[in-house]
Amino acid sequence: MKKYLTVALVGLMLLAMSSVGMAVTLEFQQWWEVELPAGVLRGIADEFTAQTGIEIQLLSNPYADTNTQIAAGAATGTMADVVGLDGAWVYDYAKQEAISNLSALMEKRGYNDAQLSDQIKVDGATYMIPVVNFAYPMLVNVDLLKEAGVTEMPKTWSEFKAAAQAVVNNTNAYGWVIPLSTSSPSGIQNQFMSWLWASGGFMLRDGRPDLVDNEKLTKTVEFVKSLFDENLIAPGAYSMTEATMVEEFVNGRVAFMTTSLAHINLIRQGAPNLNFQAIPLPVMDGYEGQSGVVVANWGIGIAANSKYQDEAMQFIEYMMSPEVNARLAEAANAFPGNIYAEPDYSAADPVFVDSYEIFKDSYAINEFTGLPTSEHLMRIFNDHLQLYIEGDIKSVDSMLDMIQEEWVRAF
Template identity: 25%
Template sequence: MKRQLIGGSAAALALALALGACGSGDDDGGTAGGDGRGPITFATGKDLTGTIQKLAAKWNAEHPGEKVRIVELPEDGDQTRQQLVQNAQIKSDAYDVIRLDAVWTAEFAARRWIVELPEAPLDPGTFMATALETGRYRGKLYAAPWLTGTGILYYRKDLLSAAGVKEPPKTWAEMFAACDKVRETPEGEGVDCYAGQYEKYEGLTVNFAEAVQSAGGTVFDAAGKPTVNTPQAKAGLQFLVDGFKDGAIPGKSITFKEEEGRRHFQEGRLLFHRNWAYVYALASATDGSSKVNGRFEVAPLPGKDGLGSGTLGGNNLAVSSFSKNKATARDFITYIVGLDTERAYGLEQSFPLSRKALYDEPAMLKKYPYLTVLKAGTERAKPRPVVIKYNEVTAAIQEHVGAAISGKKSVDQALTDLQTALSGLTD
């Protein structure tokens, strides 16, 4: 999913970290604001399609005494987080419902900036299980999953067909072999092999985590200890480093975020591309903006020895501890993440949603044929670490992985330094 709140996307890492100190989160924060009913605000990202406004208008028509006002936050995820944190630190009641990147849930819950949600009205069994877990902190639900998803592989089916390649790759070796075959065809001249997101931002953390997971490793183990000093982690980083070294991953992509890669693929200059589901609609455009409309398909991410594992992305909805109208805020969240509302939202834009049933509905599948692939990938995806110091963790990954793919450090040195840095953040 395109990162509107986190970047890579839209929007992902490994197994959940054991949580550090910094507040128990057991207190629902209710003393900071009232549990009343009345008008509320919904702090969210840019409403690019106007769909959220439509859904809010429907709520307002049915709840004239509890109307919601949409407040659009910055598109940049770091700026959004900073704005939300600043409001929470001064205990502002400016926002009632807040849209969080899934990885922020632990921090906001631990610092008692959001309140625990009752699960029964949300019908938790009907969510994608992996998405639901991103809303939990120490076993309790603090945020309802709304948008979810993981990285998928976009590929040029026309170029593979011209080169005699009948199936999308399941392994890295198969992918690079397919690139070699395509390069030998007239149609493949000037087309780069593969790219993801490698600029030093959240997307690099996501791509590194996916490479490690797709080699059978983890960035953190189940006990919350960093595990980037393993053969599997080395294989994952080596995949990226070797790709840059031999040109399979074009050198220019070291500056790619989601949009740079999306444009490179959409302009017909990339054979394989790792990105989020939002790309599908843009690459399928028939207005002349896409040169690959009707020429591409999607598949699960490949891995070292078989299909890979993506990183779970997503946005969750939570109630601010400082809201005066928490009862209305909870009901509004239940409405927004409800099956009917998610369906209406999903038919207007291509961000993947959290309710399982939508991935199998004929109307949704007709509009978004990639949903079958996305559902399978999301079920295999791993979450980023549920850790209060996530910003420091992702910064360390970006620093040391970035040094490796740019040739400033060897793979072994980068992982040794990263292991040390992460150990210092999770002790």
């Protein structure tokens, strides 16, 4: 018996050694290559190959279908070795055992994870590492505000509403815009909950839904409803996506927009003469504490079916190393995921630099990251919010009750 074991072990070792000799090719499935300036990701991958001999094959996918792709890949064992992830999906893929436990891999490789700005955990173990983060401050069309006679940037909700009202009264534009399309319900996270989080509120307590009798959340819902009721919001919200929302801003039809910094370049291209700046999200009247800023991230994980777990982790470490991570952040108009990365934003847009300052004064938050069926939770919230705004649901309390009931079922 022992003999066989030894033979088997030696065999395994030989196999392992032979695979070291052979060139390993890692597949890296992501939607980033098309988002980044041409050649950036390829360049980083090639440098990695030059250093380690491990080849990287980039597989690009349309962002909207990444989820479908990963789900199908996970079920059929064809997932790429390294996958780009959104925090909204991590929980489900971890539970399906489609993605690997990175804590274990990091420990095995002796990686110091203290340098990571964040790790997305499920049941205490890391499954996704945010590579770069996209903050969502508020962008303001300065000329529209001038035209409306607003001289000071709003800091509180009531000031914001007054400014929005002035814009609607004195210009052809609307105050604010929110994309609530059911097909991509991320507007709930990025444009709705951002109000709550900026005012120090939370939608979870101890990782569980805490929507009922949540005073700040109740006020947030009422605030957003009042913006709708008073016609301060650009029409078409219920079928709007982030991609169409930004076109409203580019065309000067809204004064304020809560949006990802990734949009800055696009706005510059589309409207070179648009005079806009970034401000912190206005907070609930009377709130004095620190603000939470929504971050969405490009996360990275390893497929459970990958034969090259170790090499895959090596590649992630490379992407997360301060210098590479900084370069990636610069190229993506994002903030780095490594705390020691020092991106050089001197060439960056002034609006971006301002936002970085705002970001440094706040804390990053996104309570939807790592929740079970996150997207589904947002969708439920979205549907009920619309029903309340439209008057089908009579009170905030019953709206939040109904959402809570459905959310709890998903947990």
